[in-house]
Amino acid sequence: MEKKALTQVTINEVIASRWSPRAFDPQYILEDKQITSLMEAARWAPSCRGEQPWKFVLFNKSDATAFSQALNCLSVSNQDWAMDASLLILSCANPHYRHNGQENGYAHYDTGAASENICLQATSLNLAAHQMGGFSKDKAREVAHVPDNYDILSFIAIGKPLEMDQLREDQKERELNERSRLPLEQIFSFNQFKE
Numbered sequence: 001m002e003k004k005a006l007t008q009v010t011i012n013e014v015i016a017s018r019w020s021p022r023a024f025d026p027q028y029i030l031e032d033k034q035i036t037s038l039m040e041a042a043r044w045a046p047s048c049r050g051e052q053p054w055k056f057v058l059f060n061k062s063d064a065t066a067f068s069q070a071l072n073c074l075s076v077s078n079q080d081w082a083m084d085a086s087l088l089i090l091s092c093a094n095p096h097y098r099h100n101g102q103e104n105g106y107a108h109y110d111t112g113a114a115s116e117n118i119c120l121q122a123t124s125l126n127l128a129a130h131q132m133g134g135f136s137k138d139k140a141r142e143v144a145h146v147p148d149n150y151d152i153l154s155f156i157a158i159g160k161p162l163e164m165d166q167l168r169e170d171q172k173e174r175e176l177n178e179r180s181r182l183p184l185e186q187i188f189s190f191n192q193f194k195e
């Protein structure tokens with residue numbers, strides 16, 4: 001189902017088409033090649049000093065036990081729809097540079113960029129991605145064996161979004177909600193910061 005951004009001027013098609021659905025085809029299993037392309041998209045994100053501080057842990061629905069362990073980390077309201085996704089990705093960042101152990105203040109920024117690359121690549125594969133902050137980081141650390149020197153940032157659900165005529169009644173309201181954004185003039189200014 002499409003829910004394109006309303007823009008004053010034409011923007012890149014994939015950026016305009018990306019959105020965060022909560023209704024996925026529960027039967028859909030991703031092909032290995034699709035998963036590789038999501039990770040290639042992440043890999044080619046820019047990063048401060050080329051550090052590539054990200055690490056992604058993937059839980060594929062084809063491995064039902066691991067997938068349900070990851071699902072259990074999510075808040076109940078996220079579990080409600082993410083159970084129908086095909087892949088859950090835990091996004092982590094190393095907040096220290098590898099070469100000298102000093103703090104990398106851009107690790108989260110860079111991992112956010114890599115995560116958005118994943119979302120855009122999913123869109124371009126006619127899949128959809130939905131990022132989540134609503135989960136237990138402690139549980140995720142335990143389930144995915146994430147070492148203490150990595151920060152845990154988000155889960156990203158990937159799946160095949162349902163078409164409008166496939167939505168159940170209870171899915172319709174939230175899926176058909178209008179997408180909204182701050183007005184354009186509120187997010188930028190020239191030369192000086194403007195409240």
Ligand SMILES: Cc1cc2nc3c(=O)[nH]c(=O)nc-3n(C[C@H](O)[C@H](O)[C@H](O)COP(=O)(O)O)c2cc1C
Pocket residue numbers: 018019020021078130131132133134135154179
């Ligand atoms: C870091 C982050 C955390 C989010 N956490 C959740 C979440 O826990 N549950 C949820 O349903 N959506 C979550 N979202 C999705 C946002 O609500 C969504 O991106 C926003 O409303 C804009 O909608 P759009 O992605 O369709 O443009 C999150 C998005 C981001 C980037």
